[in-house]
Amino acid sequence: MAVYRFRISFEDYDDVIREIDIKSNQTFKDLHYAIHKSIGYDPEKSSSFYVSNDHWIKNEEIAYLPNERKISRGVSLMENAKLSSHIDDPHQKFYYIYNFDKPFDFHVELIKILENNPTQTYPLVFKAVGEAPKILSNIIGSPDEITGDEDPDFLEDETILIADEDELEALNSDTEEGEDEEEESDEFSDEFSDNENFDQDDYDRE
Structure with a gap:
């Protein structure tokens, strides 16, 4: 054979x-x-x-x-x-x-x-x-198989960027300006709302 x-x-x-x-x-x-x-x-x-x-x-x-x-x-x-x-x-x-x-x-x-x-x-x-x-499928486990407190390997290369003091100050300044604009907008809205409640009879008498 x-x-x-x-x-x-x-x-x-x-x-x-x-x-x-x-x-x-x-x-x-x-x-x-x-x-x-x-x-x-x-x-x-x-x-x-x-x-x-x-x-x-x-x-x-x-x-x-x-x-x-x-x-x-x-x-x-x-x-x-x-x-x-x-x-x-x-x-x-x-x-x-x-x-x-x-x-x-x-x-x-x-x-x-x-x-x-x-x-x-x-x-x-x-x-x-x-x-x-x-x-x-033989080398990567399912999510249920990933245990422990450590992050998965693919997160090890993650880079965290931290802003310096000047950048933080600029960010805070932008935030404060934004808050001031919101306050002015709210005051204008309140004033406009008060005007909406005027009495039509008072207007006619004038």
């Missing part, structure tokens, strides 16, 4: 690489789980492999946890699809999308075909280079 060695790399983080050996009769679900065991992501997310050409153009889809639309369309399922049934080229490529809600895109390429080693348990990680990028 043949063993496939796949090189898996992030499309946007090409310095992060995994090489995984897996038996030809194992499924795409086995490869899916092996990838996420090697990079530390949760495998229980809707994801898909796409049979691709040398330019990473997506063709047939092989899905894990597909939505209803894909199911009704008859999409192939990872748990039922053996790797050997989709290998037509010694350098076969698959475009792989993990977690359609917050997707990461990968390039998966067959780089070597080996003999099965009966003493090995497959799949296995042959090579690991670089650390996978963190997923936001």
Whole structure:
């Protein structure tokens, strides 16, 4: 039985690489789980492999946890699809999308075909280079998880500006002038209000 060695790399983080050996009769679900065991992501997310050409153009889809639309369309399922049934080229490529809600895109390429080693348990990680990028939901807690008296880190750089004495004096002067204007306005309003209460008969007698 043949063993496939796949090189898996992030499309946007090409310095992060995994090489995984897996038996030809194992499924795409086995490869899916092996990838996420090697990079530390949760495998229980809707994801898909796409049979691709040398330019990473997506063709047939092989899905894990597909939505209803894909199911009704008859999409192939990872748990039922053996790797050997989709290998037509010694350098076969698959475009792989993990977690359609917050997707990461990968390039998966067959780089070597080996003999099965009966003493090995497959799949296995042959090579690991670089650390996978963190997923936001894994590194930022919810507001309920933020405890303690300290401010969150993003407040540490906050700058507080303190006015000097001249600026404070100018501010106080502006405030006093504003108060004087309000008092004059109130006196004028009272006087005008008194005039509004004049007796119409007195006016006629004049």
